[in-house]
Amino acid sequence: MAHNLPDMTSPIIRTEGLHKQFAGKNGTTITAVKDLTMDVEEGSLTAFLGPNGAGKSTSLRMLTTLLAPTSGNATVCGFDITRDPAQVRARIGYIGQKNGAGLYQRVRDELDIQGSLYGLTSRQTRERVTELVDVLGLGEVVDQPTMKLSGGQRRRVDIALGLIPGPRLLFLDEPSTGLDPQSRAHLWELVLRLRERYGMTLLLTTHYLDEADNFAERVLVVDHGEVIADDTATGLKANLAGDRITVTATGSPDDITAIASRAATASGAPDPDPRTAPADPTDPAGGTEVTVRVNGADRILPALLRDLEARGHTVLRADSARPTLDDVFLSLTGRSLREEAETTTEPALTGAAR
Numbered sequence: 014m015a016h017n018l019p020d021m022t023s024p025i026i027r028t029e030g031l032h033k034q035f036a037g038k039n040g041t042t043i044t045a046v047k048d049l050t051m052d053v054e055e056g057s058l059t060a061f062l063g064p065n066g067a068g069k070s071t072s073l074r075m076l077t078t079l080l081a082p083t084s085g086n087a088t089v090c091g092f093d094i095t096r097d098p099a100q101v102r103a104r105i106g107y108i109g110q111k112n113g114a115g116l117y118q119r120v121r122d123e124l125d126i127q128g129s130l131y132g133l134t135s136r137q138t139r140e141r142v143t144e145l146v147d148v149l150g151l152g153e154v155v156d157q158p159t160m161k162l163s164g165g166q167r168r169r170v171d172i173a174l175g176l177i178p179g180p181r182l183l184f185l186d187e188p189s190t191g192l193d194p195q196s197r198a199h200l201w202e203l204v205l206r207l208r209e210r211y212g213m214t215l216l217l218t219t220h221y222l223d224e225a226d227n228f229a230e231r232v233l234v235v236d237h238g239e240v241i242a243d244d245t246a247t248g249l250k251a252n253l254a255g256d257r258i259t260v261t262a263t264g265s266p267d268d269i270t271a272i273a274s275r276a277a278t279a280s281g282a283p284d285p286d287p288r289t290a291p292a293d294p295t296d297p298a299g300g301t302e303v304t305v306r307v308n309g310a311d312r313i314l315p316a317l318l319r320d321l322e323a324r325g326h327t328v329l330r331a332d333s334a335r336p337t338l339d340d341v342f343l344s345l346t347g348r349s350l351r352e353e354a355e356t357t358t359e360p361a362l363t364g365a366a367r
């Protein structure tokens with residue numbers, strides 16, 4: 014069968030209006046991914062960040078040819094995902110959310126089977142398995158059945174399976190979900206080491222804010238099937254959130270809010286969004302707590318305190334914080350990603366990765 018030639022001029026991933034709908038209950042339609050248009054450059058580490066159900070996995074499943082788009086186009090490694098899925102698959106690795114490894118097989122057998130599935134010779138497979146077992150620290154478990162492994166060890170086997178074909182591009186769907194914090198940290202160390210060693214492009218999904226913040230060079234914030242922001246984590250925080258100042262003072266709550274709001278607006282904050290609440294009712298000092306977003310809290314906070322005192326308010330407490338990606342999500346959607354993640358946390362798997 015004749016294949017189209019790869020488009021060598023396009024970036025490693027290019028999507029144009031990629032769209033996916035599912036049939037929901039009672040004749041409804043679920044739009045899982047809405048008009049995804051993006052380019053991903055070779056060698057980059059990009060994260061889709063969003064709550065459960067935002068459309069992250071569906072995006073990955075379309076790009077890995079596991080799911081056909083309802084409309085739109087995409088090329089991956091220069092090949093069209095709909096016209097040339099086999100060519101795409103030959104060049105990518107995909108590590109899904111569920112363990113790919115069979116429970117009764119020995120780890121080594123799983124890896125060998127993956128090698129033959131991808132058309133590697135037995136010698137190539139042997140060499141690749143030896144290398145990956147070493148890099149991923151699987152030496153102690155390679156001859157054990159997968160069912161005996163801890164959560165962290167299984168995740169490393171999943172990664173080995175994804176890497177057997179030696180992909181240029183690796184897709185990871187929530188690589189660390191369900192792992193304890195120590196295993197997550199180890200897994201990330203490993204992912205970054207693998208990236209350096211094999212020079213891979215990585216596209217991953219996560220709902221962990223710290224992962225996107227610490228490791229991704231580019232963060233696409235996704236909500237309800239749509240990319241609602243696309244920048245570096247630093248850029249997102251600087252442009253969409255701003256620093257946060259919290260001040261508790263006595264006197265008229267309206268007046269305190271107005272003063273804080275004026276200070277924030279004067280600082281050029283994109284969205285001062287003042288929130289006022291009575292201070293802790295058990296605190297005998299009482300007062301009103303107001304939180305605002307500002308540009309440059311170190312400059313604005315002293316001025317704000319002076320303004321409040323000048324208007325007769327006694328400042329009881331004052332605090333400022335640098336923005337987080339949760340602040341970005343909050344300012345984009347009015348919801349906290351951290352709270353959503355906490356209410357939908359999967360049961361933790363036990364066992365630490367090395």
Ligand SMILES: Nc1ncnc2c1ncn2[C@@H]1O[C@H](COP(=O)(O)OP(=O)(O)OP(=O)(O)O)[C@@H](O)[C@H]1O
Nearest residue numbers: 035036043045063064065066067068069070071072
């Ligand atoms: N096969 C399917 N049939 C019907 N609806 C689906 C199917 N797969 C996904 N969906 C729906 O599409 C939406 C997006 O789901 P998706 O799994 O892509 O989200 P996600 O951001 O990856 O979330 P999670 O972190 O939970 O995997 C959700 O509303 C989900 O219920």
